[in-house]
Amino acid sequence: MRPQVSVQEADFDVGAEIAALSAGRPEVGAVASFVGLVRDVNDGSGVRAMTLEHYPGMTERSLTDIIEQAKRRWSVLGMRVIHRYGRLEPTDRIVFVGVASSHRGDAFAACEFIMDYLKTRAPFWKREETPEGARWVDAREADDSAAARWAEDGTGDAVDESWEEVEQRR
Amino acid sequence: MRPQVSVQEADFDVGAEIAALSAGRPEVGAVASFVGLVRDVNDGSGVRAMTLEHYPGMTERSLTDIIEQAKRRWSVLGMRVIHRYGRLEPTDRIVFVGVASSHRGDAFAACEFIMDYLKTRAPFWKREETPEGARWVDAREADDSAAARWAEDGTGDAVDESWEEVEQRR
Amino acid sequence: MTMKVKILYFASLREAVGQSGEELELPAGVETVGALRAHLAGRGEGWQALAAGRNVRAALNQRMAGADVPIGAGDEVAFFPPVTGG
Amino acid sequence: MTMKVKILYFASLREAVGQSGEELELPAGVETVGALRAHLAGRGEGWQALAAGRNVRAALNQRMAGADVPIGAGDEVAFFPPVTGG
Numbered sequence: 038m039r040p041q042v043s044v045q046e047a048d049f050d051v052g053a054e055i056a057a058l059s060a061g062r063p064e065v066g067a068v069a070s071f072v073g074l075v076r077d078v079n080d081g082s083g084v085r086a087m088t089l090e091h092y093p094g095m096t097e098r099s100l101t102d103i104i105e106q107a108k109r110r111w112s113v114l115g116m117r118v119i120h121r122y123g124r125l126e127p128t129d130r131i132v133f134v135g136v137a138s139s140h141r142g143d144a145f146a147a148c149e150f151i152m153d154y155l156k157t158r159a160p161f162w163k164r165e166e167t168p169e170g171a172r173w174v175d176a177r178e179a180d181d182s183a184a185a186r187w188a189e190d191g192t193g194d195a196v197d198e199s200w201e202e203v204e205q206r207r
Numbered sequence: 208m209r210p211q212v213s214v215q216e217a218d219f220d221v222g223a224e225i226a227a228l229s230a231g232r233p234e235v236g237a238v239a240s241f242v243g244l245v246r247d248v249n250d251g252s253g254v255r256a257m258t259l260e261h262y263p264g265m266t267e268r269s270l271t272d273i274i275e276q277a278k279r280r281w282s283v284l285g286m287r288v289i290h291r292y293g294r295l296e297p298t299d300r301i302v303f304v305g306v307a308s309s310h311r312g313d314a315f316a317a318c319e320f321i322m323d324y325l326k327t328r329a330p331f332w333k334r335e336e337t338p339e340g341a342r343w344v345d346a347r348e349a350d351d352s353a354a355a356r357w358a359e360d361g362t363g364d365a366v367d368e369s370w371e372e373v374e375q376r377r
Numbered sequence: 378m379t380m381k382v383k384i385l386y387f388a389s390l391r392e393a394v395g396q397s398g399e400e401l402e403l404p405a406g407v408e409t410v411g412a413l414r415a416h417l418a419g420r421g422e423g424w425q426a427l428a429a430g431r432n433v434r435a436a437l438n439q440r441m442a443g444a445d446v447p448i449g450a451g452d453e454v455a456f457f458p459p460v461t462g463g
Numbered sequence: 464m465t466m467k468v469k470i471l472y473f474a475s476l477r478e479a480v481g482q483s484g485e486e487l488e489l490p491a492g493v494e495t496v497g498a499l500r501a502h503l504a505g506r507g508e509g510w511q512a513l514a515a516g517r518n519v520r521a522a523l524n525q526r527m528a529g530a531d532v533p534i535g536a537g538d539e540v541a542f543f544p545p546v547t548g549g
Contacts, residue, residue, distance in 0.1 A: 052223065053222065059298060069318075070225075070239070074229055095526075128231070141322055145315065156546075158546065176545030265455070325462055332460060334388070
């Protein structure tokens with residue numbers, strides 16, 4: 038059986054991944070997918086390359102958790118998440134998310150949900166090489182609010198809030 | 208220059224289309240895409256095959272209009288729509304929509320917008336072959352409401368409302 | 378003055394009226410998409426598929442058009458059921 | 464009774480503390496993720512990156528964990544900055 042989650046240094050074949058989500062499954066009517074790529078600019082600086090660090094073990098576990106959440110939430114027939122780590126250059130692929138469903142609404146929603154959560158929960162950190170030197174990328178406010186859109190009751194997100202908020206609440 | 212819209216009988220190469228949306232463009236950080244496929248069931252009947260009829264000329268024009276609307280609405284760097292016509296069997300690809308952007312939110316929104324409008328505005332009609340005979344597929348209520356989500360002021364949709372509604376209003 | 382228009386029919390409507398299109402000299406008083414539809418529906422039999430109450434859409438020169446839209450010489454008018462693409 | 468835990472540091476935090484991980488015998492009174500963080504920050508210099516007010520996240524046994532979460536023998540605790548994947 039094909040894995041649902043892969044964390045790897047190697048590139049991946051987008052067409053093959055999308056095709057595999059519907060191959061031999063005539064109940065699939067919709068495959069929504071996303072490819073994230075390295076850009077040559079970020080926050081105004083030129084980016085020559087970046088290195089993605091991750092937390093082996095927790096990475097796979099958190100991606101699997103995200104997929105399980107999506108399964109409970111939408112009617113999906115197949116899902117696939119691939120995330121690369123290591124050194125990557127502009128135009129290189131970073132991440133692939135693909136979701137197969139009978140209907141397009143579920144496929145789109147689950148795919149975007151997985152990407153939003155992946156951005157805020159999966160333990161990856163980007164270090165960019167710019168003309169001014171190397172720097173760690175700061176988490177973006179926009180990503181947190183994108184993930185917050187999906188919170189139903191807040192319990193799932195409580196552990197994700199910043200430490201400061203927890204301390205202030207005491 | 209590659210066309211943005213293709214209406215064709217032939218199948219297409221999903222991986223190549225997605226790759227072309229970001230090839231040599233290091234400003235692209237996100238490519239959201241959608242593939243629609245023929246299912247073997249619809250409204251409870253088995254579907255052996257279907258034939259897609261379209262309105263040559265208007266089809267290309269309406270798909271181009273949809274793309275232009277998406278361009279005005281979101282920050283996108285590239286878009287591609289391919290829609291097939293003719294006889295198709297379960298698991299065959301029907302439609303491809305791909306959107307490249309700097310950021311994933313715009314890519315997802317524009318891609319889903321194009322699909323919703325395509326379903327309700329592009330002049331395609333499906334005729335299904337089932338064990339009970341051939342039948343034209345009725346427009347689905349769910350598709351109209353999906354497209355209506357995007358209406359900002361209603362003017363763009365006024366021409367799409369059913370004739371009955373126009374007549375009742377007089 | 379001649380007032381010829383090109384009319385197209387698609388999908389189930391094409392089958393109902395038994396043709397995919399025609400050239401028509403507009404009768405006097407038929408000046409809108411809606412009036413043309415009513416005129417055609419008056420031909421009886423299969424043309425009843427164009428009658429009021431049936432779920433029919435129209436396009437004028439390849440753009441969706443409501444019943445009130447005026448038509449003139451050289452226009453291309455199309456009638457069809459609600460679309461079911463994708 | 465020994466109370467050893469495994470601690471991991473990632474990304475900018477790993478660089479600040481100068482190591483990717485360590486085994487530690489928990490000092491008396493250090494019974495939560497937050498208490499462990501405060502204990503480590505008390506080592507001074509680079510360890511200040513773990514001080515209160517810094518934007519640090521933690522995981523216990525590979526799941527995100529808040530400051531109140533209790534820790535015990537054999538646990539794997541990780542500290543890192545907010546994630547920036549995808």
